[in-house]
Amino acid sequence: MNAPNPIAPLALYQEVAERLRQRIFAHELTPGTWVDEQSLAEEYGISRTPLREALKVLAAEGLVTLKPRRGCYVNQVSETDLDEIFDVMSLLESEAARLAAQHANAADLAALEAIHAQLEAAAQARDINRFFEANQAFHRKLQDIAGNGWLTHVVDDLRKMIKLSRHHSLFGDGRLEQSLEEHRAIVAALRTRDAEAAGRLMREHIGSGRAALQRMAAKPVSHAAA
Amino acid sequence: MNAPNPIAPLALYQEVAERLRQRIFAHELTPGTWVDEQSLAEEYGISRTPLREALKVLAAEGLVTLKPRRGCYVNQVSETDLDEIFDVMSLLESEAARLAAQHANAADLAALEAIHAQLEAAAQARDINRFFEANQAFHRKLQDIAGNGWLTHVVDDLRKMIKLSRHHSLFGDGRLEQSLEEHRAIVAALRTRDAEAAGRLMREHIGSGRAALQRMAAKPVSHAAA
DNA sequence: GGCTAGAATACTGCATCCATAATTATGGAT
DNA sequence: ATCCATAATTATGGATGCAGTATTCTAGCC
Numbered sequence: 001m002n003a004p005n006p007i008a009p010l011a012l013y014q015e016v017a018e019r020l021r022q023r024i025f026a027h028e029l030t031p032g033t034w035v036d037e038q039s040l041a042e043e044y045g046i047s048r049t050p051l052r053e054a055l056k057v058l059a060a061e062g063l064v065t066l067k068p069r070r071g072c073y074v075n076q077v078s079e080t081d082l083d084e085i086f087d088v089m090s091l092l093e094s095e096a097a098r099l100a101a102q103h104a105n106a107a108d109l110a111a112l113e114a115i116h117a118q119l120e121a122a123a124q125a126r127d128i129n130r131f132f133e134a135n136q137a138f139h140r141k142l143q144d145i146a147g148n149g150w151l152t153h154v155v156d157d158l159r160k161m162i163k164l165s166r167h168h169s170l171f172g173d174g175r176l177e178q179s180l181e182e183h184r185a186i187v188a189a190l191r192t193r194d195a196e197a198a199g200r201l202m203r204e205h206i207g208s209g210r211a212a213l214q215r216m217a218a219k220p221v222s223h224a225a226a
Numbered sequence: 227m228n229a230p231n232p233i234a235p236l237a238l239y240q241e242v243a244e245r246l247r248q249r250i251f252a253h254e255l256t257p258g259t260w261v262d263e264q265s266l267a268e269e270y271g272i273s274r275t276p277l278r279e280a281l282k283v284l285a286a287e288g289l290v291t292l293k294p295r296r297g298c299y300v301n302q303v304s305e306t307d308l309d310e311i312f313d314v315m316s317l318l319e320s321e322a323a324r325l326a327a328q329h330a331n332a333a334d335l336a337a338l339e340a341i342h343a344q345l346e347a348a349a350q351a352r353d354i355n356r357f358f359e360a361n362q363a364f365h366r367k368l369q370d371i372a373g374n375g376w377l378t379h380v381v382d383d384l385r386k387m388i389k390l391s392r393h394h395s396l397f398g399d400g401r402l403e404q405s406l407e408e409h410r411a412i413v414a415a416l417r418t419r420d421a422e423a424a425g426r427l428m429r430e431h432i433g434s435g436r437a438a439l440q441r442m443a444a445k446p447v448s449h450a451a452a
Numbered sequence: 453g454g455c456t457a458g459a460a461t462a463c464t465g466c467a468t469c470c471a472t473a474a475t476t477a478t479g480g481a482t
Numbered sequence: 483a484t485c486c487a488t489a490a491t492t493a494t495g496g497a498t499g500c501a502g503t504a505t506t507c508t509a510g511c512c
Contacts, residue, residue, distance in 0.1 A: 011294045012496075013282060038463075047497045049275070052465085053282045056239065060286040068237050069464060069503060084376040088318070095317055150310040150387075154380055161376075238466075264493075273467045278495085295473055295494060454512090461506075469498075476491070482484090 016044060017054035024063055024074055025163045035064065035072040062161060077165045079217060085158050086210040090203050092155050093139065097186060097202035099146035101195040108145045109190060115141055116183055123176045131176065138183060167216035175212045182208065242270060243280035250289055250300055251389045261290065261298040288387060303391045305443060308436070311384050316432040318381050319365065323412060323428035325372035327421040334371045335416060341367055342409055349402045357402060364409060371416075393442035401438045408434065 023029045035055065041048045059066045065073050077085075104112075115138045122130035136159075143152040182205040189198035249255045261281065267274045285292045291299050303311075330338075341364045348356035362385075369378040408431040415424035 011292065036463090048464090049496055049498090053279055056279045056283050057286045060283045066237070071464070071504095081376065084374045087374060088377050088380060091317060091321055092314070148310045148313060150307065150384070151314050154314060154384070157383075158376070158380070262493090274494090275466055275468090297494070456511075457509090459506100459508080461504105463502105463504080465500105465502085467498100467500080470496090472493105472495085474491100474493080476489100478489075479487090481486080 011050075012046065013050040013053040013057070016046070016050055017057045019044075020054060020058060021063065021160075024058075025160075027166050029074050031074050031076040031164065031166070033074050035074065037072070061157070063164060075164060077161055079214075082162070082165060082210070082213065085161050086206060089155065089158050089162075090206040090210075092151055092158075093142075093206055094199040094203040096143050096146040096148070096151055096155070097189075098195040098199040099148065100142050101190050101193055101198040103147050104145050104190050104193075108141075109187070112138070112141050112145070112190070113187060116187060119183065120180060123180055126176075135179070142186075162213075165213070167213055172212070172216060178208060178212075179205070237276075238272065239276040239279035239283070242272070242276055243283045245270070246280060246284060247289065247386075250284075251386075253392055255300050257300050257302040257390065257392070259300050261300065263298070287383070289390060301390060303387055305440075308388070308391060308439065311387050312432060312436040315381065315384050315388075316429050316436075318377055318384075319368075319432055320425040320429040322369050322372040322374070322377055322381070323415075324421040324425040325374060326368050327416050327419055327424040329373055330371050330416050330419075334367075335413070338364070338367050338371070338413060338416070342413060345409065346406060349406055352402075361405070368412075388439075391439070393439055398438070398442060404434060404438075405431070 020029070020035075029035065037048050037051055037055070041051045044051070055064060055066065055072050058064045059072070063075055065075055067073065100108075115134060119131060119134040119138060122134050139155075140152075143155060146152075182201065186198055186201045186205065189195075189201055246255070246261075255261065263274050263277055263281070267277045270277070281290060281292065281298050284290045285298070289301055291301055293299065326334075341360060345357060345360040345364060348360050365381075366378075369381060372378075408427065412424055412427045412431065415421075415427055
């Protein structure tokens with residue numbers, strides 16, 4: 001779906017937008033900070049024009065705020081924002097799980113379980129980054145099986161906002177194991193074609209994800225060290 | 227929420243984006259057509275720079291497609307797109323209705339009924355445009371009562387896509403009356419604080435909206451005349 | 453000594469310009 | 483007459499330049 005179109009030369013402003021997104025998600029550009037157009041353009045070796053176009057796009061996506069005549073600032077995501085976003089995510093993802101339970105064929109389930117296996121492996125190796133990636137892949141595949149492209153699109157947009165919040169990098173305490181267990185339960189529900197259970201389990205999964213994030217927010221900031 | 231910030235001088239590219247949106251929604255720029263940057267810039271009396279920035283934003287919103295080195299084209303929305311979008315809308319709006327039923331206070335209900343009164347008036351006058359506006363206001367107010375800003379945001383985005391499809395201008399046959407009746411039922415459910423009923427009724431309301439649009443799509447194109 | 457007013461600086465926003473790629477038109481060959 | 487190759491035109495994408503405004507630094511005043 002998000003395969004880089006081979007015949008798409010891909011515009012410069014998109015390239016720049018993607019790089020900025022990554023830097024924002026990596027919190028290299030931290031929320032609240034000012035984005036210096038000149039130095040960034042210089043750093044990328046481009047003029048300000050495509051950079052500014054990229055910033056307009058990011059603003060439309062909600063990642064940054066463009067204050068007229070005052071510059072560009074990386075957005076903050078408040079706890080109430082997260083509450084609202086997770087509520088919507090819960091709704092959408094659980095629906096996706098329901099649909100997936102109805103639509104999944106053998107190949108779909110196999111693919112999903114393959115991803116889940118990667119997830120288990122990453123968890124065992126305690127490789128947070130790989131776990132994070134595989135987790136995204138799992139949910140993306142589930143959306144894919146559900147078959148509603150616009151639902152996927154909306155979920156992706158919301159996920160960006162969650163990635164904006166710091167804390168995302170860390171699944172503290174026993175969150176990894178809990179998450180795995182929840183995924184297993186979801187896959188089991190898909191296997192038995194129990195749409196209702198799949199939806200309910202996904203709702204709970206998203207809910208416990210929110211709870212984990214909340215615990216992180218409560219803690220004093222001690223991220224960084226492994 | 228969308229109140230034009232009085233201290234926001236509002237950038238030119240935003241102004242342009244808004245005008246283009248209106249022209250797209252009014253189908254003055256019809257789906258599939260090429261957007262000529264030069265003539266548009268000339269028409270607005272501006273340079274291509276802010277215009278191009280606006281187009282980037284519209285592209286991010288999904289209203290147009292930017293084919294690199296090939297120009298900008300107004301997007302088409304297929305029937306399957308509409309199916310998917312309406313499914314998601316149904317999910318979100320019904321949730322909003324549920325939430326609204328729980329959160330609404332007397333003032334909220336009064337405001338909602340005031341809007342509904344405008345809706346009735348517009349219907350009686352058979353003023354399609356005013357009906358359309360009031361209808362939007364009704365749903366927006368309901369979102370407002372629900373209190374989840376991000377849910378509102380997502381719904382707004384999706385509504386743009388629906389507005390992209392032609393047909394929207396028309397509530398054929400007895401659709402106006404049917405829509406009014408459905409709204410009345412929803413308001414009644416809010417009054418009795420019956421969240422489940424509100425959700426169910428909204429789901430049905432969105433569903434019949436989709437059905438009406440489908441009937442339009444089936445008809446040969448005879449829009450335009452009043 | 454702190455505060456206010458004014459000047460200098462810096463950055464944003466828009467316009468203009470140029471290079472490159474795509475499209476169209478034209479001419480020749482089969 | 484049709485098809486293909488090549489040239490001319492046109493539009494997009496990026497760079498640069500310039501005006502206007504916000505910010506900051508400095509100097510004067512209370």
